[in-house]
Amino acid sequence: MFDYMIVGAGLAGGVLAERLASQAGKKVLLVEKRNHIGGNTYDHYNEDGILVHKYGPHIFHTNSREVFEYLGQFTQWRPYEHRVLASVDGMLVPIPINLNTINALYGLNLSSEEVDSFFESRAEKKDKITTSEDVVVNKVGRELYNKFFKGYTKKQWNLDPSELDASVTARIPTRNNRDNRYFTDTYQAIPLQGYTKLFEQLLNHPNIKVMLNTDYKEVIDIIPYKKMIYTGPVDYYFDYCYGKLPYRSLDFKFETIDTETLLPTGTVNYPNEQLYTRVTEYKYLTGQKHAKTSVVYEYPKDSGDPYYPVPKPENAALYKKYQQLASGSKDVYFAGRLATYKYYNMDQVVAQALSLYRKILSSPEIEYHGNGIKEPVN
Structure with missing residues (x-):
């Protein structure tokens, strides 16, 4: 019997698993559809030995000391201030x-x-x-x-x-100074050994069991648990009963080049002349020393992994319907980008997860007996 089944091993699920296991002594099963932990922050070494982010560049930045120090328990930080140039009128200029x-x-x-x-x-x-x-x-x-x-x-x-x-x-400011940094947050850094290593430390607790390559719907009636924390797509949880929530996705085209550096900075945006939106060179982010370099081109598309909720009034209205269903699901907590249909930065997801953990601690325990029958614990 697990105290919690947590669906999704991204930042929301990972933080909640760690807090519940290490601070509240709860037994947690973390169920992940993909074949890895870390959600969209997942990074790995490619065949040339270059550390790359599989789902596009992730630069951690926050003004929250609490969030920065919390994650700092599981990684050393490499200070990094991201700079982006835009290709406009044949020039590369700061954005x-x-x-x-x-x-x-x-x-x-x-x-x-x-x-x-x-x-x-x-x-x-x-x-x-x-x-x-x-x-x-x-x-x-x-x-x-x-x-x-x-x-x-x-x-x-x-x-x-x-x-x-x-x-x-x-979200994008206009500045009257010469500050070329993309972000101006107090804390800007990358996990020194990468995000995957951070997650390995985050989930390294005897009370946490991780199940990869698994859709939670395949095991929900087999594995006993008391409560669920759901960080997947909210429309999928409710079997798309009101229809699918629209997202934009991305195709990532990786290229390794036999040169130490290719771009003049971490990312170059292409607002106009190319099919891709931007190119990122990972060695700027990671600080890795290597004779070769790896870049990724991002091509937006309609289908694929859900990355960006499409911010239109009709989509917000559709989400409201799912939100009402979610708020009526007393035995399930919904957290993270996909479950709340909102584009959060990484630090916002962590802050939301820490806040939900505090809320869970203050709520009365519910004990489950069999399938779906629940009674308050005296």
Whole structure:
């Protein structure tokens, strides 16, 4: 008898398994459909011995000391500040757009105050901000919107930015300084030995059993447990009773090149001229020394692994229906990106999992007898 069956061995499932096992003394079964732990953060050494992230680049960044120190129990950190260039007008310029970007693009020598005026003079002010297009055009005008955002967003989502929720581009700041870092969080780092090693330490507890290559629906009626924590797709849990929640996926094309470095920085974005959205060189992230280098090209697509919930009002309305079902499932906790149909950063998933753990600790225990019959524990 397990105290908890946790579905999904990504960050949400892994953190909750560790806390329940090590702090609450619970017996946990972690069930994972894939053939590895770590979810989308999974990394491994390719056939040339280069450490790569299987599901695209994952750069950890957070302002939460609690989250950073919690994960720091299971890894040494390698400080790393990600920098991204965008291929625009035959140049590679910093993204998010900053003072350096504008000066390079237009051959200017503006100051911080002058670049604010530059943005202001080009901005098309909107009375109401409802779409991704509105966000950018309202901030920096249509020309920069067309150069940096329109094509990239169209490729990423297969939708015009005018069809997408404002939250998509609201995530990307515009700066009036020379800060070329992609993120500005207090803590920015990569696990020194990789994410998979972090997960191996996270789940290294005698109270945790891991079952890979297993759809939880194959074992749910066979293995006895008291409660479930579900981190998989919420629509799958309810057998798609209201229909499938739309996601965008990615194809990753890896290439190993016989040179020490290929790109001038960790990632180069291609808003316009290529079918792929970006290229990432992993050695920048990992700090690995190797005679060869490995890069990954990202091609967005409709089908495949669910990565990005499509932020449109009708999809939010569909999720609300599933959310109501989930909130009525008293014997199951739902956590993580897929179960809550929301694009979280890694630190947000960890914070959510830690918060749910505290909530579980404060809730009354439920004991299960047989299949589905439950009684409060006295």
